[in-house]
Amino acid sequence: MSAPHIPILRQGKVYQSLDVQTVPKLGTDEAAAEISFACADMIKYDMHKMESAREALKKFSCEELVAITKKAGEYFLEADLPIGTDGELQSPEDYVLSLASTSGLPHSLIRMNMKRLGGIFGQIDDIFQGLTRGLEWSVLDRGYGEQGGAPVSFSPTTTELAVILPSNSPAVNALWIPSIAMKVPVLLKPGREEPWTPWRIIQAFIKAGCPPEAFSLYPTQHDGSGAIIRRAGRVMLFGDDSTVKQYENDERVEVHGTGYSKFVIGEDEIENWEQYVDSMVESVSANSGRSCICTSTIVVPRYGDEIADAISKRLAEIKPLAQDDPEAKLSGFANPKFAEWINEAVEDGLTSSGATDVTAKYRDGDRFQEREGMNYLQPTIVRVDSFDESLALREFLFPFASVVECPQGEVLEKIGYSLVLTAVTKDVKWINQLFDCPEIERLNIGNVPTNRISWNQPHEGNLFEFLYTRRSFAFAESA
Amino acid sequence: MTADEARSQLDERVREMMAWHFSEETGTPFWLDWKKEAGWDPREEVKSIDDIVKFPHFQDEWLRDEKNERFVPNAYKGRPFNIFETGGTTGLPKQRVGWDDYKHDYEQFSDQLSDEYFPKGGNWIMVGPTGPRRLRLAVEHLANHRGGSCYHVDLDPRWVKRLIGRKELDQVERYQAHVMAQAVEIIKHRDISCIFTTPKLLASIGERISIPDHGIKGCFCGGTSMTPEYVRFLQEEVLENKSLFVPTYGNTLMGLAVSLPEELPQNDYSVTYFAPQPRAVLRIVDAENTEITKDYGEYGRVELTTLTHEFFMPRFLERDEAIRRHPHEKYPWDGVGDVRPFGALTKKVIEGVY
Numbered sequence: 027m028s029a030p031h032i033p034i035l036r037q038g039k040v041y042q043s044l045d046v047q048t049v050p051k052l053g054t055d056e057a058a059a060e061i062s063f064a065c066a067d068m069i070k071y072d073m074h075k076m077e078s079a080r081e082a083l084k085k086f087s088c089e090e091l092v093a094i095t096k097k098a099g100e101y102f103l104e105a106d107l108p109i110g111t112d113g114e115l116q117s118p119e120d121y122v123l124s125l126a127s128t129s130g131l132p133h134s135l136i137r138m139n140m141k142r143l144g145g146i147f148g149q150i151d152d153i154f155q156g157l158t159r160g161l162e163w164s165v166l167d168r169g170y171g172e173q174g175g176a177p178v179s180f181s182p183t184t185t186e187l188a189v190i191l192p193s194n195s196p197a198v199n200a201l202w203i204p205s206i207a208m209k210v211p212v213l214l215k216p217g218r219e220e221p222w223t224p225w226r227i228i229q230a231f232i233k234a235g236c237p238p239e240a241f242s243l244y245p246t247q248h249d250g251s252g253a254i255i256r257r258a259g260r261v262m263l264f265g266d267d268s269t270v271k272q273y274e275n276d277e278r279v280e281v282h283g284t285g286y287s288k289f290v291i292g293e294d295e296i297e298n299w300e301q302y303v304d305s306m307v308e309s310v311s312a313n314s315g316r317s318c319i320c321t322s323t324i325v326v327p328r329y330g331d332e333i334a335d336a337i338s339k340r341l342a343e344i345k346p347l348a349q350d351d352p353e354a355k356l357s358g359f360a361n362p363k364f365a366e367w368i369n370e371a372v373e374d375g376l377t378s379s380g381a382t383d384v385t386a387k388y389r390d391g392d393r394f395q396e397r398e399g400m401n402y403l404q405p406t407i408v409r410v411d412s413f414d415e416s417l418a419l420r421e422f423l424f425p426f427a428s429v430v431e432c433p434q435g436e437v438l439e440k441i442g443y444s445l446v447l448t449a450v451t452k453d454v455k456w457i458n459q460l461f462d463c464p465e466i467e468r469l470n471i472g473n474v475p476t477n478r479i480s481w482n483q484p485h486e487g488n489l490f491e492f493l494y495t496r497r498s499f500a501f502a503e504s505a
Numbered sequence: 506m507t508a509d510e511a512r513s514q515l516d517e518r519v520r521e522m523m524a525w526h527f528s529e530e531t532g533t534p535f536w537l538d539w540k541k542e543a544g545w546d547p548r549e550e551v552k553s554i555d556d557i558v559k560f561p562h563f564q565d566e567w568l569r570d571e572k573n574e575r576f577v578p579n580a581y582k583g584r585p586f587n588i589f590e591t592g593g594t595t596g597l598p599k600q601r602v603g604w605d606d607y608k609h610d611y612e613q614f615s616d617q618l619s620d621e622y623f624p625k626g627g628n629w630i631m632v633g634p635t636g637p638r639r640l641r642l643a644v645e646h647l648a649n650h651r652g653g654s655c656y657h658v659d660l661d662p663r664w665v666k667r668l669i670g671r672k673e674l675d676q677v678e679r680y681q682a683h684v685m686a687q688a689v690e691i692i693k694h695r696d697i698s699c700i701f702t703t704p705k706l707l708a709s710i711g712e713r714i715s716i717p718d719h720g721i722k723g724c725f726c727g728g729t730s731m732t733p734e735y736v737r738f739l740q741e742e743v744l745e746n747k748s749l750f751v752p753t754y755g756n757t758l759m760g761l762a763v764s765l766p767e768e769l770p771q772n773d774y775s776v777t778y779f780a781p782q783p784r785a786v787l788r789i790v791d792a793e794n795t796e797i798t799k800d801y802g803e804y805g806r807v808e809l810t811t812l813t814h815e816f817f818m819p820r821f822l823e824r825d826e827a828i829r830r831h832p833h834e835k836y837p838w839d840g841v842g843d844v845r846p847f848g849a850l851t852k853k854v855i856e857g858v859y
Contacts, residue, residue, distance in 0.1 A: 044773055045734040065735050067708040071742060074712065252674065 029057035030110025032221045034064045034245065035228065036072050037079045037211075038238020040111060047245075049219055051127040052360060053399020058127045059110075061221060066249040072242065073257050076185040079211035082239035088163035091207040092150050097234035098227070099147020103140060107229040121226055125196060126349050128219040130358030130400050133350050135314060139197045143227070146200040146481055153204050156482025157490040166209060170499055180494040184259025184278075186213045186242070187493060190251050191224060192264045193217030193360055194423065195316055198282070199227055200481065201262060201489070206231060206240055210493045213242040213258060215251055219360045255279065260492055280487050284421045285318025285445035287476045290325040292451025293434045299329050300336070302450055305475045306427075307340045309448065311405060312477040314357035315425030319446045319468075321476045322421040324429045325437055334384040334409040334429040341405035341425055342388035346397045356425070358400030365401035368422050369394045372406060375420070380411035384429075413440045438463055446476040508837040511782060515838070516553040518783035518812050523547045526817040531580035535571060536817060554786060557810055558796050560819035565591070565758075568599040576602050578814065589639035591757045598637075601757050606784075606815045607639050610760035611647040613781055614753075617763050618651075622723035622749035626652040627698030632688045632706050635659040639757045644701045656695060658688045660706065681709055689713050692721070699723045704731050704739060704752075711743035727753040727761070730825065730845045733774040740769065754778040754844055758818055759785045759809050762841070765833065775843055778827075779836035786810045787841050789829035795822065799829050806847055823847070 029048075034041040043062035051058045083091070101107060109116035116124070122136045131139075146153065154163070161178070165171035170179035187205045191214060192198060202212050214224045221243075228241040244250060255261050261279045263269065273279040289309050291299060309321035326333055347354040359365040372393065375381055383393075384407045395402045405425035410418045418428050419442060432440055438459060441447075448470040449460050457471055468479060479485060506514075526536045527548050540546060550559055568576075573588060586602040629648035635641040635657050648655035660681075668677045688710055691697070700721050702710070707726060710716060716724070724744060731739075731752060740750040750769070755761040762778035762785075769776065780787040789805040791797040799805035807823040826847045830840035 043734050044737055045732055063734070065732070065738055067705070067712075067735070068738050068742070070708075070712060256674070256678065 028114075029059050030112070030114060030116075031060040031062065032109075032225060032245065033062045033111050035238075035241055035243040037075070037082075038232070038241050042111060047218075049128050049221075052130055052358065058124060059221060061218075061245045064244040064246045064250055066246065066253040069244050069246060069250050070253050070257060073186070073213070073254075076211060076213070076242075079239045079242070080182070080185050080209065082237040083206070083209045083211055085237070086209075087167045088154070088207060088209065091209065091236070092154060092163070094231065094234045094236050095147055095150040095203065095207050098230040098236065099144050099150075101233050102147060102227055102230035103144045105230065105233065107226055107233060109225070109229075116226065121222060125220065125222045128222070128360065129193065129196075130360045131196075131314070131349075132347070132354030132357060134352055134354050135357060136196065139195075139313070142197050143200055143203070143223070146203045147230075149481060150204060150207050152482045154207055154490075156480075157204070157488050161490075166494075177499065179497050179499040181497050182210060183493055183495050184210065186211050186258055186260070188213040188215070188254045188258035188261045190215045190254065190261070190263040191217050191220065193219040194357075195313070196220065196223040197313065197317065198264065199223050201282070201485070203227065204481075204489055205493065206236060208490060208493055210260075211240040211242070213244065213254065215244050215246055215254055218245070221245060280492060282318065285320070286323070286419060286421055286443050287319050287321050287446040288323045288325060288441055288444045289321045289427075289448045289476060290437055290441075290450070291327070292449065292453050292456055293327050294453050295450045296327050296329060299326065299333055302473055303333075303336050303340065305448070305450075305473050306333070306337050308475040309477055310337065310407075310427045311341060311344055311355065311425040312475065314355060315405070316357060316423050317477060318421075319477045319479055320421075320425070321448075322427050323419055323441070324427055325432050325441060326429070327434050328431060330409060330429050330431040334407050337427075337429070338385040338388050338407045341407060342385055342390075344405050344425065345390060346395050346400075346402040346404070348398070356402055356404070358397070358402050359423075362401040364423065365394060365403050368424065369403060371420075372408075372417070372422065372426070375415065375417035376408065378415055378417075380415045381417050381428075382409045383407075384409050441465075446470065446479065448472075448474050448476050506837055508832050511832075511837045512554075515783045515786065519554050519557065520552055522812045522814075522817055523551050525580070525814055526578065529579070531578055531814075533576055533578045533817065535567070535575040538575075554810075557786075557819055562795065562808075563818045563821040565599050565821065568601060569597055573600055573602045576816070580814070587639075587642070588637065589757045590637040601639075601816060603639070603815050606760065606813050607643040608646050608650075609813075610781060610784065611643045612650055613784075614761045614763060615647055615650050618725070618751070619723070619749060619767075622751075623651065623699050623725070624722065627722070628653045628696055629655040629699045629701065630658070630688065630691055630695075630697045631655055632658045632684065632700065632702040632710070633660055634662050636661070640701075647701075648699070653699070656691050656697065658684060658691065660684045681706075685709050685713060692716075692719050697721060699725070701725045701727075703727070703729060704735065705729070707739060708743050715745065716743065717745050717747035721748055723749050723751065725751045725753060727755055731776065732845075733776070733843065736769060736776055737774040740774070752776050752778075754841070756823075758816075758821060759787075759811055762787065763836070765835065777830045777833070777840040777842040778844065779833065779838065779840045780809075782836075782838050784811070784813050786812065787839070789827060789839070789841060790822075792826070792847070795820070801829050801831055804828050807841055807844070 045063040046060050048057045049059045106115040106117050122133050125136050187210050189202045216224050232238050264282045270281045270283040273281050344355045389404050393404050403424040408417050408428045410428045410430050443465045446468045447466045525531050526533050589601050590598040631644040645655040751766045752764050753761050760781045762780045764776050764778050788808045789799045790808045792806040807825045807827050809821045811818040824847050825844050827841035827844040830842040832838050
């Protein structure tokens with residue numbers, strides 16, 4: 027198919043800008059898409075009108091919106107959906123090819139992410155129930171009701187959920203999908219190389235009967251993103267530690283930052299470490315190691331060398347392959363410079379005598395590879411002597427983890443924040459300590475890869491509590 | 506006027522200005538000293554606009570480092586002058602002296618304005634940098650010249666630039682809100698039919714009130730570069746396609762380059778500006794070799810030559826780049842299109858801050 031023109035969506039209305047930018051297919055001069063860019067002031071203007079978008083959603087009951095979301099999931103996975111402004115349709119396979127052409131993701135990973143997003147649509151009722159702790163949907167329709175025998179009323183904190191999306195991870199769109207069933211319109215700023223996924227999700231929702239007004243899509247420059255972040259009632263964005271720090275006292279902004287997810291094995295289970303190699307390999311390498319829920323540090327009381335060696339052997343099998351190779355598990359970098367910068371950072375850490383690249387002896391060639399015009403970083407396991415090593419607690423956008431030995435009793439004081447922590451142990455006392463630790467967001471007890479999460483529980487914040495606040499209320503008896 | 510007639514008029518103006526600024530009776534001390542050092546007499550060698558390349562580029566630092574009196578032509582000696590400042594952020598600003606140029610420039614501009622959208626006798630409001638800027642007097646003179654009065658709301662761009670430099674964007678918004686609150690109050694409670702402001706301030710006013718619904722029919726805008734999409738946004742959405750958007754390009758050193766507002770929609774909102782020839786000339790030059798004029802349709806750096814009795818400034822390189830555009834029947838000399846900060850594609854520029 028020809029390069030489509032991705033327009034701006036202003037509460038569902040197509041708007042073609044005079045500011046059009048071309049996104050090329052990676053490694054070529056060929057256009058993958060023409061994208062309309064919105065100016066910051068236009069976005070500001072539109073944000074004054076978001077109440078009408080919410081009004082359009084409020085005409086539907088939550089039950090209807092849940093049904094629409096489920097149907098939209100089927101369309102997202104299977105239907106030919108409109109793309110661009112010329113009436114063209116995009117098949118699921120077209121979507122895979124388009125996203126691969128601009129993101130560098132292998133087709134297999136895109137399909138995996140599609141399936142994952144499909145799961146979000148399909149489980150929307152469970153997710154709704156999980157995040158609201160069993161709230162009856164009618165409470166949101168009516169504004170008040172009962173939950174667990176107590177009177178409850180919820181009011182929205184915002185007229186829109188704004189999301190500044192990244193370019194490297196289609197699965198993050200999972201975070202905003204439930205917002206529609208919760209009657210909060212979305213305002214999306216897509217990553218420059220990844221307009222495909224939010225566009226397709228929106229089209230699936232509209233085909234399923236959702237009011238188009240619920241969707242605003244603004245490809246925009248930095249000043250446009252800034253306007254969205256400063257003005258939206260609720261914002262999700264993705265960034266590094268400095269971004270997290272910048273917004274830590276702003277309740278409107280939820281920053282999805284570095285995960286620092288970890289896989290730890292207790293004293294009681296360490297002799298069985300070989301049984302957990304599969305889980306560790308999956309935790310490090312799933313989604314090409316790009317997710318914040320991928321393990322970046324493995325902590326064990328002993329056998330550090332053996333574990334690092336065993337995982338390295340397995341990870342070295344993951345190599346840069348053709349994007350359409352069904353076995354491809356490693357993503358190229360849309361921005362080739364990223365691969366160079368990350369590789370330099372890893373090499374810098376390896377100059378220390380306390381850090382060894384264990385994977386180096388098993389993999390073909392250097393960590394940094396070029397293939398068909400794209401840059402790749404091959405999986406890397408670094409054995410470090412202690413948490414003092416600079417690579418001990420680092421996270422990178424490729425399959426990377428450190429392996430560090432640490433007595434079980436010192437683990438909690440050493441590891442810092444973890445978005446996901448898997449602890450393989452049956453030690454009840456330690457398990458209780460882990461549950462007590464405020465620095466662990468999601469806790470898996472037992473042999474569960476860190477990348478497997480359930481969406482009916484909070485992930486970097488509870489979406490329902492982000493979008494709604496509980497109020498007290500009373501009706502006079504005569505009312 | 507034909508292109509040839511315009512060209513003859515300009516060449517004649519060049520000769521007249523050489524005679525004026527380089528003669529002892531009427532000339533400017535700065536240029537008279539320059540002539541001595543240069544060792545050649547522009548009155549003999551600069552006979553047309555093509556000869557202007559014999560001058561080096563005017564350095565705007567001279568407007569800071571030289572005393573203002575050095576730029577007073579002997580013909581105006583003893584006559585008090587206005588002092589107008591250009592942009593600047595810190596330290597001693599660059600200054601230009603003047604007497605009546607701003608009146609001539611804005612009267613000439615007034616002739617280009619539509620009486621339908623800028624009604625004679627209508628009051629104006631200026632929202633933007635006032636203080637020591639030429640614009641402050643110029644817009645008021647324009648209003649008076651057209652039979653109206655002018656309200657003013659001040660904005661200090663130097664402070665805004667400092668805030669942006671320090672990344673205090675919240676403060677920028679708060680300051681802008683403070684300015685807007687004053688502007689909106691006046692627009693709401695006084696009879697105003699015309700406005701001068703900057704693009705961003707116009708958008709900001711439009712966020713708060715419907716500009717056409719409050720009686721404003723014409724908007725004359727200048728100050729920063731605008732993309733075609735932004736011009737379209739201002740005309741179609743901020744002014745709701747009811748009031749007329751008139752973009753201009755200018756500064757203290759040039760005067761006012763006008764555009765063709767009525768042709769904007771058919772040109773996909775790409776703005777072409779025409780210098781106030783023969784009082785000032787714009788040339789699009791090769792940034793690497795500024796003697797070369799770029800071809801039509803090509804981007805190049807903007808070079809300004811000002812040719813008035815009050816001020817002679819040859820070949821000043823603006824901090825902008827633009828596309829060289831063909832002459833228009835209304836303005837039969839080269840235009841400059843889609844102006845943007847020089848090097849906009851390669852470096853970050855604090856521009857368009859207010």
